[in-house]
Amino acid sequence: MAQQHDFFERVYEVVRQVPYGKVTTYGAIALYLGAARSARTVGYAMNAAHALIDVPAHRVVNRKGVLTGKHHFGGINTMQQLLESEGHTVIDDQIQDFDTALWNPNE
DNA sequence: TCTATGACTCCGG
């Protein structure tokens, strides 16, 4: 774990750049980091990121816009409430108008 | 060094 630039840390840097009111996906982050097949590891990184206050992990969802990581937040509904407070609409763990809310790190 | 794990994604049906 302790290299100068952890894979985790690179993930955090991308997540920090996600604009308010937007979301991105694990795959998009992995692709941006040049590790397109490491989406699962990105999710693993978010699990470790929940301690860092400046990493908006709730803005990262899977490719379908589903809040797969909601259970890793304090409460079952915490992630959804955070997203709704940023202007999103979440129904059954699915972000509505996901294609519109999606933010691409490459832009 | 090897095995297990997972907040994923792709593919075929």
Add this chain to the structure above:
DNA sequence: CCCGGAGCCATAG
């Protein structure tokens, strides 16, 4: 789009 199965890869123990 839904479902089941397989692949991938960094980290933890």
